[in-house]
Amino acid sequence: MxxxxxxxxxxxxxxxxxxxxxxxxxxxxxxxxxxxxTGLKRNISSFRSLDWQPYFSNLRNGAVLVDIQSRALHFWSEDQSIYKLYPTSVPLTDDLTRTGRTSITRKVEGPSWAPTPAMKIRNPEWPDFVPPGPDNPLGTHALYLSWTYYRIHGTHDTRKIGRRSSNGCIGLYNEQIAELYELTKVGTQVLLI
Structure with missing residues (x-):
């Protein structure tokens, strides 16, 4: 044959x-x-640079746009000399996701973490408090938003970036949140879409 x-x-x-x-x-x-x-994939198909004008009327104090669908964070400096695009982790489910306009109200290097009351109900085995360090879910830096419990922060678990994996916050690689931390200020406008 x-x-x-x-x-x-x-x-x-x-x-x-x-x-x-x-x-x-x-x-x-x-x-x-x-x-x-289970069934979660990284989403890089929509990971592309964007222009700020469709989302913000101005760049006063700089601007951060978080696109939940493409799992990307965009930053524009006030003088438009700096544009950054970072991959992110986003909330696990739509009910944990908050969208709309907010701003950075506080910046913390070496943040501590405590689960929200809702997190403790879902995960009673979680500790009540985690100090700064390698076990802290907020990573090395955190940008607190005007919405209670919502932050843009780093993560020591790099497998989460590019996935739906958070309880509501937006996560970045520690190296990238450190860079964003230096670029932003209290008052930087933030839009989550």
Whole structure:
């Protein structure tokens, strides 16, 4: 019996092999949170630079735009000389997500963390308080917003970036929140869409 290989057959076989590898990688995720890893994918398809004018009337004190769908944070400096685009983690579910206009009201390097009352109900095993350090879920820096309990902060768990993985806050890599921390000020306007 002779086997004839056609270009079409070769391409179909190659696609099958490539698809099998991707499935195996997805199945062997390193996520510890079972609920988070199931069916969640990183979203980079909409990760693109944006112009500030459709979202803000001015850049007084600088501006931060968080796009929940693309899981991206955009920053524009007041004088328009600096534009930054960062990947983020976003809230797990729509009911944990808040959108609209707010501003940075406080900046903290080495933040401490305490779960909100709602978090404690959902996760009674969580500690009541976590001091600054490598176990702190707020990472190395936090930008507090005018909305109670909402922050833009770092994370030591880098697997969360690019995913729906937070309890309401917006997370960045520690290196990037440190940079954003230096670029923003109390009064920087923030819009979550």
């Amino acid at each position: 002779t086997h004839r290989f056609s270009r079409r057959g070769f391409l179909a076989a190659s696609a099958a092999v490539i698809g099998t590898g991707a499935t195996a990688q997805t199945a062997n995720t390193t996520e510890l949170e079972g609920d988070i890893s």
